Amino acid sequence: MRTTVYGPVGPEAGHLSLMGPLTARTMLPAELTEGRMSIVEHYLNPKELAAPLHRHAREDEYTVVLEGRMGAMLGEDVYEAGPGELVLKPRNQWHTFWNPGTERARLLEIISPAGFEQFFQEIGQYYGPERNMDLEKLMAACDRYALEMxxxxxxxxxxxxxxxxxxxxTAGGG
Structure with a gap:
């Protein structure tokens, strides 16, 4: 028997992943949408880069800025978005995003189709005590999720x- 969850999803719900500067909280996982989409909430501190340039082969991302500002690079084009604005990051498009502002940014990312939200949960486990990433495990996860980085x-x-x-x-690691 399938259990369906309806109603508000509060700030304590979902799986929280900490990946260096990027925080990802899965608010709506694939199993609740029959794989059609998922929703992940991201927090970025001021002047933090979320990820290196990357592109997805399987999913599109739609990012809504809830608080603060988001900078985004899509191909060669650079954009900045504020609260209430949406940025489309289509599959097969090189992109990245960051917080260009002086306050914490809060973003809502809609992923379609669902499945990529599990990437954040997986790589969150690969950070060591100093929040350094195990690059070999990261690249293996990228392969599994059809992500070029x-x-x-x-x-x-x-x-x-x-x-x-x-x-x-800054600690001589890269």
Whole structure:
């Protein structure tokens, strides 16, 4: 028998994953939408890069800014969005996003079809005590989720957009 959940999903619900600067909370998992979509809430601190340039082969992402600001690079185009604005990150499009502002950003990401929300849960387990990523495990997860990631893009993105380097870059790790 299938149990269906309806009604409000509060700030304590869902699976929370901590991945360096990026926080991901799965608010609506695939099993509640028969795989059609999932919803993940992201928090980014001021001047933090969420991810290196990357592209998805299987899903589109629709990001709504709830609080703060979001910078986004889609191909060569750069955008900035504020509360109430939506940014489409289509599959097969190189992209990244960050918080260009001085306050914490809160984003709602709709993923369609669902499934990629599990990537955040999986890689959240690969961070060590100093919040450093196990890169070998990260790249294996990228393969499983049909995600291409350009790790070499991080220094250029951080410099170009005046972002804060993650701890592993400032501690001589990259």
């Amino acid at each position: 350009n790790l070499e893009s991080m220094p250029e993105l951080i410099g170009r957009f005046g972002l804060t380097p993650p701890p592993e870059m």
